Amino acid sequence: MILNRVTNELLERCPVCGGTDLRAKLQVQDKSVSQETFTIVQCQACGFQFTNPRPDATSIGPYYESAAYVSHNSGAQGLINQVYKVARFFTVRRKVALITKLNGGQPGRLLDYGCGTGHFLAGAQKARWWVAGLEPNDLARADAAARTHEPIGRPTDLTGIPAGSFDVITLWHVLEHVHTLNETLEQLIRVLGKGGKLLIAVPNVESLDAQHYRQDWAAYDVPRHLYHFSPASMRRLLSRHGLTVRQTLPLALDAYYVSMLSEKHRSPERAGGPLTVLRAGYSSNRYAAQHDGQYSSVLYVAEREA
Template sequence: MNFSTDNVYIKVQDHSVSKENFELLLDSDLQLLKTHPQPALENLGSYYESEDYISHTDSKRSLFEKMYHLVKSYSLKKKVGLINSYHREKGSLLDIGAGTGDFLVAAKASGWQTTGVEPNENAKKLAISKGISFQNSIESIENEQFNVITMWHVMEHVPDVEYQIKQLKRLLKPNGTLIIAVPNYKSFDAQHYGKFWAAYDVPRHLWHFSRTSIEKLVSRENMKLEKTLPMIFDSFYVSLLSEKYKTGKMNFFSAFWIGLRSNLKANASKEYSSHIYVVKNK
């Protein structure tokens, strides 16, 4: 990968925890952005220490959190339906970044043999209480391969993208399916909110993807991007947070309007706020 401090795409701030400033550097060939500077691995956890980091909790304190979990419940059914459509015979499934385990609970109920990986101990404890089994890390999985590997809004968090994809290749069975869901910095809502776009979420998001970057990165490991699907609810969720960062309050009407416009424009451009990438192993 080719990143240079001379090729700054945008300057952004950590709005939710540290208030520190960062630059996003562009690799022009991959159309991939890298957060700069990236925190040292031993310090990265401190940037997740917030009660508002919603994917590490089952909390339903506010209307926003209740809405999040309502959409999450619907999305879980769609996610399980997606993997079932590619594998009529249920097999083994690894979810990397399993959070509080709700996706694996749904997949297990559908007949999958499930395993999770989750670095956050509080989220993992919640998932274990729901009956989910875990591996300590992907490196600790030595003699096992999976029919399906999923990373739902996780790839943007990994320290080394190229290494991660090599590990995914190693862990995926021949003709297995890899599902990657990540935000898309080329979407209309990203362009509209600019430095306030919530899905930049620096420095927790170390990387920022486009359709081009995903396709090129997986092809290097002899895997094929087979399908790209929209995550239509993400534009509304991200716009709501972006409004908060930009104006200091959640403007529901403005957020809904920008989220709707983003999805409508994406009907033609195919640049949705977030995408699900379906990748097949060769």
């Protein structure tokens, strides 16, 4: 199904280094919504990979219109979404404990950019954090507002927030969706307070599960995922904005979740069951432990350079 009234945009320069030698690397099908095929290109200067061409910001909305898109819909059903919700219950606690530790053991001021349905914000709120969220999806934004009893803005509201407003800013699997990549990072850094931390979680295109599943790797998630980061490309991007990565942390559960989705993307004769998923997730995490932390998803903790 090719969606109507979609305007595509073609990037002629790499968003990370500005290079112009962009070569097709992989053809990936959108298995979730449109069934269209999209091209992932790689910059020959720095190695960064991104979806190109891609629907522009005004056209991409219909590609998110799926009842199964659980980060936008708390009522999403099905086995995979139930697994996601169970994992979310435990990971919210870990995320809140992490930001509290990074903030010197005390609650502070939190902005969750792309807050989805607000579960993380609500968890931080219970731990006495002052919270704010920005979310583009109307349904998710209303859900987050009801859950936190706080107004939830749109991403465009970021430019109106006073400088230095937050101790911690989080983007949980969000940056790969943002059309205005460099402009958004500039604004996020502007509203980050002195000594504040910017936390960015994204899939890792150099993980073992990415190599194993190739075009069936669910974390490509074209065209919703515009960018496909590696640790090297993320460090290069953040350095361009005067940020230093102080820590990289594994999101080990993602290897199992992404492998489960990826098996569903495979043809019926190649798709495996639960044991295949467990083996793939375990192998990916074991590989990462032996290869410089190349986990399925990586959390980058960054702060401004002195």
